[in-house]
Structure formats: C-alpha cells, structure tokens
Amino acid sequence: MKTIIVDPFPRKMELIFKSSKLKLLKKKFNIINAPKENKLKFYKQNIPNADFIIGQPDLPKSILILGKKLKAIFNVESNFMDNMDYDYCFNNNIYVLSTAPVFAQSVAEIAIGLTISLKREIHKAHLDFIQKKEKYGLESNKRSSLLLNNKIGIVGFGDLAKSLKPMLVPYTSDFLVYDPWLPNKLIEDNGCRPASLSKIFKNCEVIYILTTITKKNKNMIDEKLLRLMKKDACLIILSRANVINFQDLNKILKKGKIKVATDVFPQEPVPKNDPIRRQKNILFSSHRAGALNSVFFEMGEIVYEDLNLITKGLPS
Known part of the structure; x- marks a missing residue:
C-alpha cells in the first residue's frame, strides 16, 4: 500500500x-x-x-x-x-x-460578470436604488458603454485566459496579450496579438490581470502604466494582487478616470481602515471568484x- x-x-x-x-x-x-x-x-x-x-x-x-x-x-x-x-x-x-486549472472556468465566468457591471454600472445603479437616489434612463448611464467591439487586453495567458477568451469572442475579436513566458506564435494561434504592457494600457478599453506572481513582476502594474489608460477604461484584477502596486492604484482611483474591479488584495482579509475601501470607481469581490x-x-x-x-x- x-x-x-x-x-x-x-x-x-x-x-x-x-x-x-x-x-x-x-x-x-x-x-x-x-x-x-x-x-x-x-x-x-x-x-x-x-x-x-x-x-x-x-x-x-x-x-x-x-x-x-x-x-x-x-x-x-x-x-x-x-x-x-x-x-x-x-x-x-x-x-x-x-491543481490550478480547476479554477479557470469559475474565475472566467465571474470575470464576465465584473466586466459587464463595470461597463454598464449595474452595481452602482443597484446601490443608488437602495439609497433611494436612483436615476432613470439616460441619466443613469452617463459613464456606461457597450462591451461590443472593445479592444481587450490580457496580461498573462494561462489556463484562466484560455477559458475567458472564448467567452469574450461574441463581443469582440480584438485581443492584445502580454505574456513574456510564451512564444508569439502560441499567442497568435489562440487568435490574439502579442503586445507590450504600455501598448495594452494605452489602447485597450478592458484589461484583465490574469498573471501569476514571479520574482520579477511584483508591482509591475504601476502608476506609469495606469496613467496610460483611457477614460472609463476597465481594469479587472483576478490574479495575483502583488502584480499590482495598490498604492499607485489608489492614487489613480482618486482621479476618477478609470474603472476597476478586483477579486484579490495584497492583504487578506483587507484591513477595515484600508484606503481602498473608500474609493468610488471600484467594484469589490472578496477573493471568491474561484471558490465554489x-x-x-x-x-x-x-x-x-x-x-x-x-x-x-x-x-x-
């Protein structure tokens, strides 16, 4: 035995x-x-x-x-x-x-939910209604936009990205990928174009952070990159938190230019006095994307x- x-x-x-x-x-x-x-x-x-x-x-x-x-x-x-x-x-x-591949489908599905909610501000409209200050019609959609025909940026093209990308195909065919571990041909064979981080952050309407953490990419997504993002562009952070410089993210969020959704945080549970809790243009998920x-x-x-x-x- x-x-x-x-x-x-x-x-x-x-x-x-x-x-x-x-x-x-x-x-x-x-x-x-x-x-x-x-x-x-x-x-x-x-x-x-x-x-x-x-x-x-x-x-x-x-x-x-x-x-x-x-x-x-x-x-x-x-x-x-x-x-x-x-x-x-x-x-x-x-x-x-x-055993990481088991999480790919469930995290990819919640990624779609977070994306749609950011684009159409579903979570904000819901909160407004609860607080009895809802707006109707066009008035509630001033910063909303369609996902259709968006340019999508993907940072890290592993199992999660390979599950997410087919779910996005009905909306767009324009995918830019940054993954220095993969040959360009593999990225291209998956219907995407290899791109630098700066190109992704400057040109994409929706950006997914799906990479694992290494010794070299800690705090890789910093203020310099975040400043490149378009107005009302969406950043969805699903793995791993240490790839993002959250201090820089807080600075950018205060300006109200971009929209962010995150399922991961540098410290979990997040401290009750963490400044991230006071930001407005962010949709929170408490590391629950894959937990089924x-x-x-x-x-x-x-x-x-x-x-x-x-x-x-x-x-x-």
Whole structure:
C-alpha cells in the first residue's frame, strides 16, 4: 500500500474530497496527517516512507533528499510558492503537480460578470436604488458603454485566459496579450496579438490581470502604466494582487478616470481602515471568484485520478 503525507493547509481534505472519495482514498492508501507544528521534525521522520504528498509544505533539498520513494507532490493551494527545491524534484523525477486549472472556468465566468457591471454600472445603479437616489434612463448611464467591439487586453495567458477568451469572442475579436513566458506564435494561434504592457494600457478599453506572481513582476502594474489608460477604461484584477502596486492604484482611483474591479488584495482579509475601501470607481469581490464547492471537489477528483495513474506506473 502506497503512503500519502497529507498536509493541504490552507485547504482541508474535507473541502477538496467528497466524503465518498475520501473514504476510497483512505482505503487504498496509507494516510499520514502532518501536524500543525514541528513540521521539520515530522518530515524528517516520515518523508522516507512517503510515496506522495498532498499539500505544499516547506521542502528544502535537505528534506527532499530523504524521500527516496517520493513520486509526486500535489500542490492544492494552486500557486507555485518559493518554498521547495523544484530543481531537486525535477532532477530526481518527483512530479510537482498543481491543481490550478480547476479554477479557470469559475474565475472566467465571474470575470464576465465584473466586466459587464463595470461597463454598464449595474452595481452602482443597484446601490443608488437602495439609497433611494436612483436615476432613470439616460441619466443613469452617463459613464456606461457597450462591451461590443472593445479592444481587450490580457496580461498573462494561462489556463484562466484560455477559458475567458472564448467567452469574450461574441463581443469582440480584438485581443492584445502580454505574456513574456510564451512564444508569439502560441499567442497568435489562440487568435490574439502579442503586445507590450504600455501598448495594452494605452489602447485597450478592458484589461484583465490574469498573471501569476514571479520574482520579477511584483508591482509591475504601476502608476506609469495606469496613467496610460483611457477614460472609463476597465481594469479587472483576478490574479495575483502583488502584480499590482495598490498604492499607485489608489492614487489613480482618486482621479476618477478609470474603472476597476478586483477579486484579490495584497492583504487578506483587507484591513477595515484600508484606503481602498473608500474609493468610488471600484467594484469589490472578496477573493471568491474561484471558490465554489464544485470546483474544490473537482480538485479532489484530479488529485485522486493522478494518484491512481502514478501508482500504476504512468506516465512511463
């Protein structure tokens, strides 16, 4: 029987596995639950017996080298964090597998909702009505506009962007993409045009931030780029918050020139006195875009399937 170290924090196994699937997992595999504290001691003692790890714990080379049987690490947080020796894993045939693709569809759908609400100011009209100061007809649409035929900018062309782009095709065929990790041909094969950040921020009516965080792109979206945006252009921030310089974003929002929607923040929960809460031209979503029960259970399904495939010696 293969052995799994279970250490999914900040997730819980009950979140990502249906009860029936969790029972199967416990029946087919020897499960060792990691403690909340003294993890270094725990891994030194237990990783020599582990075939798999579900989670994304700190795994320096000094620990990984003890895992002679280790075949795969399942990252269920879905962000590749700088806390394990990936080079050692790759050089020693230890798969590091991310469950991030499960979030693509759900986040893409909420992206459409945020976009339409920004363009047509649905959220503002709703709030006005509640506050008994609603405006009717054209009076309520002075800063509204159509999404149809807009030029769309996409920063980061991974799984999320590839799910979102087909949803936008009924509205437009004009897509600019910035992703320095991808060859231009791949971007073009997906019906988009490669572009620089400055070109995207200067020319697009709607811009999506969909990139992961790296050592080089922290605070990449700064005041200089934000100032390039057209009046009433929409910026939708869906991953990751540290790509945006939020201090600069606050400065730009005060001017009232652009519209912003964000599902992520540099600090979560957002402090009650954070100045971002006082901004007017922003639509808030509390990091909920991908958080659906069905999505987390899908995460468990792909982990379970891959565990079985690797146990059978696949891929060979």
